[in-house]
Amino acid sequence: MPGGIYECISLISERITANKDLLTELDREIGDSDHGINMARGFQAVMEKLTPEDTDIGATLKKAGMTLLSKVGGASGPLYGTAYMEAGKITAGKTELTPEDMKAVFEAAIAGIQKRGKAVEGEKTMLDAIIPASTAFSRRLYEGADMAGALDAACEAAREGVEYTKTIIATKGRASYLGERSIGHQDPGATSAMITLEAIRDYIKGK
């Protein structure tokens, strides 16, 4: 990734905020109606903490993660917060990311989310978007694609993952109380994960 972690997180924040109502509406259907509000509040706080002088990718991700842990309020706070912090740990001191670094970022973020949420694929969570995206990213990279090409594949896989969440029963989080009634609804967390990945891709392509 060319430098510009501040600009990249700015775009993620912009997209999350633009989709606040969609995320809240999805969460109203199977959760506690706060995902969009919580995520928008969290990213607003992140943008208040960051400045364009934040160029160390690791330190910036860590700062963003600490803020999400503190300001989001719902389950997405510790989940995304830990994902950003773990990604920050492996990118400390870097101002650019190679595609290989990006692969490691995916893996660290997933490990962080799993450590915190103790979920696996197929439980109607953000992992159902992120894990297939990570796999597709690595595969396309192995096939010779560049960063942008591999991120295209990742976003396509994330979108399919979000669609897949409509077909399964939630077993984690508030939606698990609904049992079979959660079928037919797409998972809000998987949706915000897809929006995040698309923002990262668009940032890379726009450079």
Add this chain to the structure above:
Amino acid sequence: MVGIVIVSHSWKIAEGVCDLAREMAQGIEGLIPAGGLEDGSTGTDAQRIADAIVEADSGDGVVILADIGSAIMSAEAAIELLEDEGREINAVIADAPIVEGAVCAVVEAAGGGSVDAVLSAAEESREANKL
């Protein structure tokens, strides 16, 4: 004395549980609420919980009681934040209801129990029948 942190999505619940539990051990120190977000809205805040753990600890460790949903995840994240900072606090999360657990934990802590004893006291509160 072992410290106790009460984590809730609501600051009113966290403070109320502390008020109630404090009646069992007048003058107890190290019983700290960590409820809601900084601006008073509903939710859990790992940094706020980490600060409460530091405040509750007198060197003997801390037992954390947490309510629903993200409270446990935020409490776990708080413990990791303190570990990352290099602080050595023996902080553990009780698998217990917060009201009953807090009352039992406070009694055990006030009696000089260890972290393990306070944790057990909190967790044994699950077994108490109400009817």
